[in-house]
Amino acid sequence: MNRNTFHDWLTGWLGTHPLRMPDATSPDYTKHVMTRIRRASEPKRSAFFESFASLTSWVVQPLPALVMGAVAALMIGVTLTQHHRGLRVVAEVGDEERWIEETLELLDEVEEVPEDPTDDSQASEDVWQELQELDEAEWSLGSA
């Protein structure tokens, strides 16, 4: 079969035999994509909140746990002092607030926020870069 005849046959055949359609009505497709997108675009919870949210962080990170324990003990102490010492407490509450502020700063310094396994933005950035380079190399070879 010569080239032109085959080309005519192929064009005609493809014209009457379209590419098969996937299950375009599947709502899962869009839902799945949007779930991944929303997950990736969720703002990260604050480091302070993370330390409360995860019990494992208390186990894995003893230093913040100890600091927070100290905060809790101080608050109990202040409450008891308030009960027993009356007006002197006012001054101590000021100290307590300052102390808590300092403690929170310390927490920020020592705390290691666990990596979010769902956050693949950096990884995908790398893959994207790699794909781009592979692609450019490959297609430019083809174009040469």
Added chain:
Amino acid sequence: MATDTEIIESVLEGEVDRYAELVTRYQSAAWQVAFGLVGNWEDAKDCSQNGFVKAYQHLQAFRREAKFSTWLYRIVVNECKDFLKRRQRTPQAISLLPDPEADGFVLFDVVDPAKDSGQLAVDHELARQVSVAVRALPLQQRTAFVLHHLQGLSIEEASGVMRCRIGTVKAHLFRACEHLRSRLTPYVTGGITR
């Protein structure tokens, strides 16, 4: 109906949920392109969905000089290339290759109520042979063929997706047709289409 550009602007302004409109609009086409390249619906679904997620992540970089669909196809094609490379490197790759005997292997729709069962069987066999021949094309030829002949993109659009010159796309298409001719001539002139 909102244009792609309007939707993209809304998404960039923070209406993330509107991206679903673009996904719904292009999911079939993106899935089909990936199916033409990787050979089965499930892997094609993964590749095209990855393409949508990456397109979203880089939406800010989309310059709107080209159509969104062209840009999306380019990302999906890259995803497929990456997938095919991974599959090549997988030790058990043979078992992951599409099975030519499986119904999902056939790229083309052969359902035609006007034909009797005998004609349909013949048509189905020819569709299978064309699918085998298309799948055997080298990746660049296959990409050009899928985009232009199967997905209906113009040669200019295909060159935009493949990021190569128009002449290069034409050369890939020519070679693809030659490959198909050498493989399919016996079926076209022989028993199947008699």
